[in-house]
Amino acid sequence: MNAFVWNLHHPAVDQPDDLFVWGYVGGPKAVPGTYRVRLTAGGRSVTRPFQVRIDPRLEGVGLPDLEEQLELATAVRDTMNSIYDAVRTLRDLRRQVEDVSARLREPPTRRGEGTAGDQSVATAADSLVQAFTALEKELVQPRIESSQDVDNFSPQLDNEYAHLYGVVATPDARPTSGSYERFDDLNREWAALRRRYRSLLQEEVPAFNRTLEAAGVRPVWAR
Template sequence: MRIEFLNSRNEVVRAFSTKGIDGDTLKVKAGSNEFNWNLRVPDAKAFEGMIMWSGPLTGPKVVPGDYKVRMIVDGATQEQPFKVLADPRYPSTQADLQAQYDFLLAVRDKLTETHQTITLIREYRSSLQDMIASKKVRARQGEDIIKSLTSIEETLYQTQNQSRQDPLNFPIRLNNKLAHLNVIVGTGEWRPTDGAEQVRQDITKRIDAELTKFKDIETKQLANLMNLDELKAAIDMK
């Protein structure tokens, strides 16, 4: 069984399946079933062992408007339209809510890109260490690349975090700073302030600088040493 929620452009904004979709697993039992969608799009991707301080990866709520739900069971499909209404307790306009959604979606997408990069850095570093040990690459060459990759990772994420209390002792890095905007802008239903947008742009610019360094290492150095497509496929990130 699969349940899809689509917007007015007929785009799937969230899907749940009994087979599981990025953690969105649909659980059903014999007889009648009830399912409640929290109106949110998928969360940002995480990576193994990630510890954040007040930095949720939650996807934003969809804006008010026309939607439909589609249920697919054994090849048979049923659809039903519905409306998402604005919370009457807030004076925010449709434009305000769209601005909030766009802001939070940009945060989510940049976090996903950042965390996928960290996952790749760790995979490449592990492969390089194996290649150095087996003498498939010169130690100095491999270690220099590892040093550069580690510097990028440590700029993006606080790698000293090993427990939930560690962020009290070690300063948060760029991904956590960006994720914290989910708390600031995602609380309530308001248009993001100009200050919040300036902060988002600044952090995003600094993250992009590190991602550019990573891509440069990936294409100019790592591509000559290993099969990148094979490694990416192994961690389902091709």
């Protein structure tokens, strides 16, 4: 018999596989209410309603409290996902730029591309790689590979969000005013870093591609 067990949580944080996050990365808890489950097999679908009920052991906590918790927890999770989307894009672009730089160091007969302005391209590539890496290191801390590494390497913005996420999402309680204040503080940090990220994508990468075009080299793209 096949079975599916729902853990009564919404989707978790979509973090890169190689990042260790010192904090909560699961999904926000589902609030009490009516839900529907659909099973599709053999070209047929069957839908059934079911109830998620509030834990009767909870005291002084009502549905409005849990709904507010879900709203803030979801906002924190979605912000973390935005950071990780940016990290994936930065890493992909960096790989592309590094590939361009590596090709330019090969003999022209091997790389199959023009040689005009190779030095200017290499210089621009090095500068862009440094910019990608510097921004990534402010968003995440790739050197943390276990809980013990937290003592040696400073956690970055994603871990700050993850800590807040655990404070908000794990108890059965309305978020505190301190959690909202911390979220606002972190969002200001993310807004500043996001402006740098967008500047890289909207200004620096197109400028680099113009340098590539002038040198007869294929452009790089944010996928």
